[in-house]
Amino acid sequence: NGKIAINLKENDELIAVKKTSGFNMVLIGSSDGRMVKFSESEIRDMGRTASGVRGIDLNPDACVVGADVVNDDDNILLVTENGYGKQTKVSEFRQTRRGSKGVKALNITDKNANISDFKLIGEANDVIIVTDSGMIMRMPITQISVLGRVTQGVKLINLKDNQKVSTIAMIKSDKEEVASDSE
Numbered sequence: 001n002g003k004i005a006i007n008l009k010e011n012d013e014l015i016a017v018k019k020t021s022g023f024n025m026v027l028i029g030s031s032d033g034r035m036v037k038f039s040e041s042e043i044r045d046m047g048r049t050a051s052g053v054r055g056i057d058l059n060p061d062a063c064v065v066g067a068d069v070v071n072d073d074d075n076i077l078l079v080t081e082n083g084y085g086k087q088t089k090v091s092e093f094r095q096t097r098r099g100s101k102g103v104k105a106l107n108i109t110d111k112n113a114n115i116s117d118f119k120l121i122g123e124a125n126d127v128i129i130v131t132d133s134g135m136i137m138r139m140p141i142t143q144i145s146v147l148g149r150v151t152q153g154v155k156l157i158n159l160k161d162n163q164k165v166s167t168i169a170m171i172k173s174d175k176e177e178v179a180s181d182s183e
Contacts, residue, residue: 007051016067024069026098027076027090028055029105031114032062036102037070037093054099066118075121077144078105079129079156081164084112086153087121087146107152116165124170129157132166140173 006014020026024040036056043053056064070076072091079085088105096102106115119127121141129137137157145154157165 004049007049009051012051015064018067018069020069025071025090025095026055026067027070027093027120028067028102029065029078029115029118030056030058030062030102031065031116032059033104033106033108033115034059034062034102035093035105035118036096036098036100037090038096038098038100040069042098057099057101059101062114065115068118068120070120075146076118077121077127077141077168077170078118078153079116079127079165079168080106080108080153081113081116082111083129083155083157083159083165084153085144085156086151087141087144088149089146092149104150107150109152112152113164117168119168119170121170123172125173126171128169128171129165130167130169131157131159131163133163135159135163138171141170 008014020040022040025037026040027035027037029035070090074090075087076090077085077087093103108114124141126138126140147153
């Protein structure tokens, strides 16, 4: 049966759960290229079934694509629906208030489209990019440029027809797997 962990309002969806220390920085990204970075201390303690507080003020046509616990020395990977992406240093995002519109994280154009997903790179060596039609591609993080906050990114994957990137996953490459691939 389980326990109710959060009450969701209509059209809301739980997209991330992260362990924190109580003193972390939280980064939330929206599909329209905005990111809000705020101190976790801005969120008050609540009961188990509470709906929570607003993390980011979304434009009417936008949705949240990711959330993570970050430090200023971390890098994040942003990937757009049309297969463009970039690494950006978290320190490039100024700290804002919880519930604000945030700052521009990516220059959205017709060529690259909206942000599909973003992930904290952490100790990952590779990224797996997954499209809405089931195509999967793996590539080393080192092949993706570290670019500024207000750039549009570089082409990471060639998409066919009307394919869109649906999600990404960060993984550590296995040394044995790399060795066997090169044989």
